[in-house]
Amino acid sequence: MTSAQPLIPLIVDPAPSTTALLEQAARRWPDRVAVDFLGATTTYARLADQVAAAAQVLRDLGVGPGDRVALVLPNCPQHVVAFYAITSLGATVAEHNPLAAPAEVQAQLQLHGARVVVAWEHAVAAVLPEEGQDRTVLAVNLAAAMPLRTRLLLRLPVRAARAQRAKLRAPVPDGVGSWDDxxxxxxxxxxxxxxxxxxxxxxxxxxxxxxxxxxxxxLVPLTQANLMANVAQGRQWVPGLREGEETFGAVLPFFHAFGMTLSLTFAVSMGATQVVLPNFDVDMVLAAMRRRPWTFLAGVPPMLDRLAASATAEDPQLLRPLRYAISGAMALQPEIADRWETATGGLVIEGYGMTECSPIALGNPFGPERRPGTLGIPFPGTEIRVVDPDLVEEDPDAPDVPDGEVGELLVRGPQVFGGYLDAPEETAQVLLPGGWLRTGDLVRRDPADGFVALADRRKELIVSGGFNIYPSQVEEAVRGMPGVVDVAVVGLPDTSLGEHVVAALVLEPGASVDLPSVREWLQDKVSRYAVPRDLHVLDDLPRSQLGKVLRRHVRERILALRERSGG
Structure with missing residues (x-):
């Protein structure tokens, strides 16, 4: 193996558990605001009391060590409480996207078998048990955590209030209890x-x-050791953060590894105030910053760019309290980094990771040595290799490629998971002997300073707005549509989303299929962000000698068609 930089030692001792994080915060900063949700605040002492009460609710339902409890929630105080209550019982939090297609959520519930589900009212219908299933569902009223004035306004008999209520609340079937009550x-x-x-x-x-x-x-199981290691690594990476004094913007979804670690655990370890928003909305963020200025934000590049543009036009001083920002999930373009740092006067760095790494494995340093447009260097206690993906397939001990050449990134560290849930074959495909994780990403390591830059994606997933979209899942759903003979789904560059989803279809003779009909067909079959934004009808799809559709060639063909037609 070659190495362009020495291993950075992990010198911050990880906390023993999530429970210890909250206990320490409640003991050291009992009166400090832990959560601000649209202006309604909860102190750390109050949060600890709510967690204890929620743990009693779960215990009364029979939840104990080793059990799994599913959360199907947007960002809200109830999500924070439930997360810590579950882990305090020695149970496992099974996170789900509340906007995912019902079939997708049900499949995940079947995989982990949680007998208790805490779900947003809008997601309750997607998690109701089928006949014969032993599952208790408790509904969360998002409005219950909002300020009293907001709750009163929502009751007004006017069109705007009714529309807002419909976004927040939904009817709950008989037999579904109230988590809040x-x-x-x-x-x-x-x-x-x-x-x-x-x-x-x-x-x-x-x-x-x-x-x-x-x-x-x-499903990726992450242990207490995995989570606490990534928290300790983050604390060492941003030494300028001040315990008990920071205010974090919590806009990334908690059900995603990035949002979970940066908000649910890292923020609590710092005794930070979290300004929690149910979803990302520029106007909502700017209003929240006027009420309670943020000092730290984790986001994705389109989010940072939109905030910088809106704040610069509206109030150039509004983002100045933001000293630190971490960008992830997609490449941070240097020009976006420049615009953000001009608007805030602070620093933004790019981090790299994946769910299997809890999630961060590499990052740019917070300082003048940062290099926007690169993934950075390994986090403390983290080792990397850059290997020929074909050679390592046959020999896990194959030598690294020379620095400066492209190879697949391998990662090893205390934050790396130990294998997928009940999926030994899939685990064997990504975990090599010695604990090395195959990321599936092709990178190039600079021989001068060891900085790692992304070269290409060996895996063919599409990253849109920070969400991973797997073409095979979308293709399977589209393939069942009347008139469709075959389909290939690819991602095309999109300056606001990173990539957007495009479907290439081969149709039956005489069939007529357009983009609106495809989107309608998919509305309850895949997540919203996975629905194609564009459609191309082709005579055939390029295939390998074994008959596999060559998505890369499909993508090149569509780009060529667009270039010839002027877009």
Missing amino acids: RVAAAQGPRSAPHRPYETTPDDVAVLLPTGGTTGTPK
């Missing part, structure tokens, strides 16, 4: 204080859905 009822005097389960480093804290490097839906 049960937690509130459990906050009275208790016969005995809540004693958290003493977790071990190997206890599984969370299960996160992913397609991994193959695109097949899988």
Whole structure:
């Protein structure tokens, strides 16, 4: 193996568990605001009490060590409470996208078998048990966590209030209890204080859905040791953050590894105030910053660019408190980094990772040595290799490629997972002997300073707006549409999203299929962000000698067609 830079040692001791993070924060900063949700605030002491009450609710439902509890929630205070309550019992949080297609959520529920589900009212219908299934569903009212004035305004008998209520709330079927009511009822005097389960480093804290490097839906178990290692690595990476003084913008979804780590665990470890928003909206973010200025933000490049543009036009001083920002999920273009740093006067760096890495494995340093447009260097305690992907397929000990040449990135460190849930064959495809994780990404390591730059994606997933989209899943859904003979799904460059989804179709003779009909067909079959934004009808699809559709050639053909037609 070759190495362009020495291993950076991890010198920040990881906390023992998520429970320890919250206990420490509540002890050191009891009166500090832990969560600000659209102006409604919760202190760390109050948050700890709510977590204890929620843990009692779950315990009464039979939840104990090793059990799995599913969360199907947007960002909200109830999500924070449920996350810490579940892990305090030694149970596992199974995260789900509340906007995912019902079939996708049901498939994930079947994989992990959670008997208790805490779901946003709008997602309840997607998680109801089928006949014979042992599953308790509790509904979350998003409005219950909002300020009193907002709740009163939502009750007004006017069109705007009705429209806003419809976005936040939905009817709940009979037999589905209220999570909010049960937690509130459990906050009275208790016969005995809540004693958290003493977790071990190997206890599984969370299960996160992913397609991994193959695109097949899988669940990633992350242990307490994985999560706490990534928190400690982050604290060492941003030494300028001040304990008990920072304000984090929590706009990335908590059900995603990036948002989960940067908000649910890293922020709590710092005793930071989290300004939680249910979704990313530029006007909502700017209003929140006027109310409570942020000092730290994790986001994706389109998010940062839109914020910088809007704030510069509206109030050039609005973003100045933001000293640090971490960008991930897609490449951070140097011009976006420049615009952000001009608007804030602070620093933005790009980080690299994947769900299997809890999620961060590499990052640019916070300082003048940062290099926008690169993935950076390995996080503390993290090793990397750059190998020939074909050679390592046959020999895991194959030598690294020379620095400066393109190869597949391998990662090893305390934040790297130990294998997919109940999927030994898929695990064997990505975990090599010695704990090396195959990322599926092709990179080039600079021989001068060891900085790593992304060269290409060996895996064919599409990254749109920070979400991973697996072409095979979309193709399978489209293939069942009347009139469609074959389909290939690819990603094309998009300056605002990173990539957008394009479907190439081969149709039956005489069939007529257009983009609106495809989008309508897919509306309950795939997530919204995976629905194609463009459509091309081709006579055939390029294939390999074995008959496999060559998506790269499909993509090149579509780009050529666009160039000839002027876009």
